Amino acid sequence: MRETAVSTVREAAEWTEPARLAGLPPYPLADVPDIKARLLAEGRSVIDLGVGDPGLPVPEVAIEVVREAVGDPALSKYGFQRGLPGYRTSIAGWMGRRFGVAVDPDVELLPVIGTKEAIALTAFAVLDPGDSVIVPDPGYAAYFGGSHFAAANVIRTPLRAEEGFLIPPDVIRRAPGRLRLVYMNYPNNPTSAVAEVSYLREVVAVCHERGAVLLFDNAYSEITFDGFRAPGLLEIEGGREIGLEFHSMSKTYNMTGWRLGWAAGNRQLIAALRRVKTFFDTGAFMALQAAGAAVLADPDAYIQWSLAQLASRREAAVRAFRAAGLDVTAPLGTLYLWFPVPSSETSEAFCRRLLLESGLVLLPGSSMGPGGEGFVRASLAIPEDAWEEAGRRVREAL
Numbered sequence: 489m490r491e492t493a494v495s496t497v498r499e500a501a502e503w504t505e506p507a508r509l510a511g512l513p514p515y516p517l518a519d520v521p522d523i524k525a526r527l528l529a530e531g532r533s534v535i536d537l538g539v540g541d542p543g544l545p546v547p548e549v550a551i552e553v554v555r556e557a558v559g560d561p562a563l564s565k566y567g568f569q570r571g572l573p574g575y576r577t578s579i580a581g582w583m584g585r586r587f588g589v590a591v592d593p594d595v596e597l598l599p600v601i602g603t604k605e606a607i608a609l610t611a612f613a614v615l616d617p618g619d620s621v622i623v624p625d626p627g628y629a630a631y632f633g634g635s636h637f638a639a640a641n642v643i644r645t646p647l648r649a650e651e652g653f654l655i656p657p658d659v660i661r662r663a664p665g666r667l668r669l670v671y672m673n674y675p676n677n678p679t680s681a682v683a684e685v686s687y688l689r690e691v692v693a694v695c696h697e698r699g700a701v702l703l704f705d706n707a708y709s710e711i712t713f714d715g716f717r718a719p720g721l722l723e724i725e726g727g728r729e730i731g732l733e734f735h736s737m738s739k740t741y742n743m744t745g746w747r748l749g750w751a752a753g754n755r756q757l758i759a760a761l762r763r764v765k766t767f768f769d770t771g772a773f774m775a776l777q778a779a780g781a782a783v784l785a786d787p788d789a790y791i792q793w794s795l796a797q798l799a800s801r802r803e804a805a806v807r808a809f810r811a812a813g814l815d816v817t818a819p820l821g822t823l824y825l826w827f828p829v830p831s832s833e834t835s836e837a838f839c840r841r842l843l844l845e846s847g848l849v850l851l852p853g854s855s856m857g858p859g860g861e862g863f864v865r866a867s868l869a870i871p872e873d874a875w876e877e878a879g880r881r882v883r884e885a886l
């Protein structure tokens with residue numbers, strides 16, 4: 489038994505990576521979990537602002553419903569792609585209230601096991617090898633990942649501060665090759681930029697011109713401040729014809745580990761994604777979908793509460809980091825502060841130094857793509873009263 493295990497390890501060591509795997513970019517600070525564990529084992533205090541997880545309590549109704557639901561044998565069966573009908577009707581109700589749009593829960597919605605997987609799999613539903621795809625840089629890893637594994641021509645498009653971190657519509661208009669897909673995400677991770685309705689209208693128009701599908705990742709639609717209301721793709725005229733919009737329970741309801749979200753939009757695209765997913769997964773656990781249905785049916789009070797927590801963290805974070813000498817602006821959306829590296833170091837070198845010297849975990853901009861170099865991301869992942877200490881550690885390191 490032991491010998492077999494050893495020989496398997498030996499064989500694995502001789503294994504040659506396929507080109508697509510070898511072609512994945514390295515992940516800066518991949519060793520952070522190990523460093524963090526080592527610091528904690530040495531008794532050092534670590535403040536983790538690297539993860540996009542607010543760590544707030546999930547809605548009580550989710551816990552109540554899931555407790556019951558796990559005892560229901562019908563909900564322990566395969567959910568398959570259509571999942572629990574009540575989850576889809578609840579989503580349709582939520583989309584109607586939030587965006588004023590009518591969505592057919594049978595053909596224009598698809599439950600997904602967290603949006604990350606489905607965002608990546610959309611590339612397989614839309615792209616042939618060699619097709620062009622626009623991927624924001626910096627941007628969420630699943631956009632690049634899906635496109636890369638689908639052997640597409642990935643056009644990494646820089647998000648620039650001077651352009652409000654928006655993808656200029658002209659870049660879409662002039663993209664080389666057979667442009668079939670545009671990945672877009674506002675409120676944006678990592679830059680925290682937001683998009684106005686007028687911008688989205690322009691983007692929809694130019695995607696129509698190019699015959700490209702727009703994947704609008706709206707994972708942070710509900711996390712906005714100072715009265716800003718994030719638009720949805722389906723409320724834009726023509727948006728439904730060319731696009732899919734993704735929503736996640738993760739950030740909106742602090743349910744990151746539950747792995748639940750949905751895609752909404754063009755019925756042919758929904759059908760295509762459903763077909764792809766049939767070959768990759770068998771649907772989200774229906775007991776979790778039952779909880780999701782209950783949460784979405786009763787959303788507003790919880791979101792208001794959660795946003796109030798994040799808003800006070802945002803104030804505290806901006807105050808503490810400005811006092812520490814960082815050039816931060818209060819974001820209008822998302823959980824992130826996105827600021828220039830305050831030294832001549834690379835973002836990775838700066839973040840590594842802060843981790844080792846001060847036990848402060850930050851995300852180097854370069855980990856979100858080469859276009860993120862020169863910037864750092866800090867998540868609103870710690871309570872309001874912990875920011876002063878985080879700021880003190882930055883000041884000390886500078």
Ligand SMILES: Cc1ncc(COP(=O)(O)O)c(C=O)c1O
Nearest residue numbers: 602603604628677707736738749
């Ligand atoms: C921009 C963006 N999209 C999608 C996701 C994925 O969310 P989930 O897979 O938890 O639904 C995240 C998570 O960090 C994100 O930042």
